[in-house]
Amino acid sequence: MLTARATTSPDAIAVLDDRHRWTYAELDARARSLAAGFIDFGIGPGDRVLVQLPNIAEFVEVLFGLFYAGALPVFCLPAHRQSELIPIAKASGAVAMVTCHHHQTFNHATLAAILRDHAPDLRHLIIVPDRGKPGLPGGTHALDALRRVPKELPAVAASDVAFLQLSGGSTGTPKLIPRTHDDYLYSVRRSAELCGLDSNSVYLAALPVAHNFPMSSPGILGALWAGGTVALAIDPSPTTAFTAIQQFKVTITGLVPPLARLWVERAENSKAYDLSSLRVLLVGGARCPDELARRIGPALGVQLQQVFGMAEGLVCYTRLDDPDDVTLATQGRPMSPHDRIAVVDENGDPVPPGVDGLLITKGPYTIRGYYRNPEANASSFTEDGWYRTGDVVALRPDGNLVVKGRLGDRVNRGGEKISAEEIEAHLLDHPLIRDAIVVAVPDEHLGERSCVFVLAADPTTPPALGQIRKFVRERGVATWKIPDLLEVVDSFPETGVGKISRRSLRAELSARVSQS
Numbered sequence: 001m002l003t004a005r006a007t008t009s010p011d012a013i014a015v016l017d018d019r020h021r022w023t024y025a026e027l028d029a030r031a032r033s034l035a036a037g038f039i040d041f042g043i044g045p046g047d048r049v050l051v052q053l054p055n056i057a058e059f060v061e062v063l064f065g066l067f068y069a070g071a072l073p074v075f076c077l078p079a080h081r082q083s084e085l086i087p088i089a090k091a092s093g094a095v096a097m098v099t100c101h102h103h104q105t106f107n108h109a110t111l112a113a114i115l116r117d118h119a120p121d122l123r124h125l126i127i128v129p130d131r132g133k134p135g136l137p138g139g140t141h142a143l144d145a146l147r148r149v150p151k152e153l154p155a156v157a158a159s160d161v162a163f164l165q166l167s168g169g170s171t172g173t174p175k176l177i178p179r180t181h182d183d184y185l186y187s188v189r190r191s192a193e194l195c196g197l198d199s200n201s202v203y204l205a206a207l208p209v210a211h212n213f214p215m216s217s218p219g220i221l222g223a224l225w226a227g228g229t230v231a232l233a234i235d236p237s238p239t240t241a242f243t244a245i246q247q248f249k250v251t252i253t254g255l256v257p258p259l260a261r262l263w264v265e266r267a268e269n270s271k272a273y274d275l276s277s278l279r280v281l282l283v284g285g286a287r288c289p290d291e292l293a294r295r296i297g298p299a300l301g302v303q304l305q306q307v308f309g310m311a312e313g314l315v316c317y318t319r320l321d322d323p324d325d326v327t328l329a330t331q332g333r334p335m336s337p338h339d340r341i342a343v344v345d346e347n348g349d350p351v352p353p354g355v356d357g358l359l360i361t362k363g364p365y366t367i368r369g370y371y372r373n374p375e376a377n378a379s380s381f382t383e384d385g386w387y388r389t390g391d392v393v394a395l396r397p398d399g400n401l402v403v404k405g406r407l408g409d410r411v412n413r414g415g416e417k418i419s420a421e422e423i424e425a426h427l428l429d430h431p432l433i434r435d436a437i438v439v440a441v442p443d444e445h446l447g448e449r450s451c452v453f454v455l456a457a458d459p460t461t462p463p464a465l466g467q468i469r470k471f472v473r474e475r476g477v478a479t480w481k482i483p484d485l486l487e488v489v490d491s492f493p494e495t496g497v498g499k500i501s502r503r504s505l506r507a508e509l510s511a512r513v514s515q516s
């Protein structure tokens with residue numbers, strides 16, 4: 001795809017950030033020079049490479065450099081810390097990591113060195129240096145030190161795995177999602193069509209670009225597929241993003257609902273920025289409240305397009321020519337005529353149309369299994385290979401889906417997913433805690449926040465929220481996973497006879513908070 005674009009439109013602008021402006025020919029040449037360096041380092045077809053970069057132009061050249069070398073990026077988020085990254089490094093068997101030196105004052109190079117001590121296969125640390133500041137830690141390589149004269153590239157088949165995405169809400173062995181070049185590019189092409197991208201489009205990556213949503217729905221890859229331009233904003237705040245929209249004449253971008261709300265509020269209160277180039281705003285990652293959906297078009301002067309997707313595959317969109325009744329109140333319908341969806345009950349039997357049930361799916365770009373994780377595969381797929389999304393939805397007669405919630409094993413905190421089990425496992429190590437259950441509670445701003453129900457080890461000295469938050473933070477987890485609320489209780493409800501499943505306990509407790 002990149003080779004073709006660099007040949008047909010070498011001088012079109014491919015990538016922009018506040019420091020870089022690369023044409024397709026330049027992006028292609030940069031990616032090829034990095035590929036030659038990766039190959040020289042012994043990184044080649046099938047090797048896994050952790051990529052933890054913020055929204056900077058280098059992300060795009062590293063991505064294509066790895067693709068050209070046949071290596072598989074493992075997409076980590078800038079917010080991930082060692083509790084997440086050590087298991088990811090081990091489960092993926094990554095041989096290298098590409099990261100930055102600092103991002104938002106956090107030292108990622110030091111984090112990379114810690115990972116190397118824990119993950120025996122991690123041999124090469126490659127760092128994008130801070131602007132104008134020397135002094136990378138010993139034993140690491142600056143990204144530019146990789147560049148070589150381009151050489152012949154290894155053969156890569158369209159059906160080969162292209163990269164590993166992370167599933168939000170992984171526990172124990174991380175759920176790594178293997179996507180192939182052909183399945184992913186199919187989803188990117190179809191997304192680009194449905195979102196109206198062409199060579200004049202400028203897509204702004206405002207969400208962390210390693211997420212499946214800004215990567216592919218239609219994301220930076222959709223923009224490059226269409227021959228358009230990718231712009232990257234270092235953070236999604238209205239100030240930074242509105243400056244980028246004005247400066248780069250951005251036409252389309254994507255946001256999670258809480259950020260969409262911040263943008264709407266800023267635009268409603270101030271006309272300081274010229275946002276007139278912006279035509280489409282995708283909103284997804286979590287349920288967009290209907291009230292917010294109605295304000296988006298008027299406030300930002302855009303067409304709202306709702307997107308309900310998952311890194312495992314299935315992506316649903318409202319269409320740009322749908323009536324308001326669909327665009328403002330549903331999460332759309334599958335993007336491919338070959339996607340299959342079914343709404344079933346807990347036994348796997350179809351529920352009547354319009355009734356809430358669990359969404360399962362199968363299709364041309366939905367995975368059939370996680371990477372080296374038989375345990376997750378046994379629970380996440382039906383016997384005949386349908387992916388159990390875990391989402392509770394209702395299918396309207398017009399074919400559009402309305403997302404109602406999820407099975408209670410995950411908190412969706414404004415689009416960032418939290419695995420209840422993962423945080424419970426940390427909390428169980430706290431000396432003041434005998435048992436802990438993490439549930440979602442409704443939140444006006446974020447959609448959901450996390451609440452932990454705790455049985456104290458000694459009822460006379462129950463833990464305080466501040467202590468718990470500090471404890472979880474010091475475990476080195478992404479900030480959004482730190483519990484928001486704490487309830488100390490004397491006992492957990494009995495949810496049935498015999499073995500109490502943590503899942504039903506979570507459901508019971510979460511029903512209790514929703515009613516209060």
Ligand code: AMP
Nearest residue numbers: 168284285286287307308309310311403
């Ligand atoms: P992940 O598996 O981490 O890629 O997260 C995908 C999950 O995000 C889906 O299964 C849904 O639970 C949630 N999600 C994504 N988009 C939406 C949306 N528009 N409305 C509600 N939930 C969403």
Ligand code: DBH
Nearest residue numbers: 212213284285309310311
């Ligand atoms: O939340 C997601 O994972 C998501 C949301 C919108 C996604 O993967 C996507 C679109 O492709």
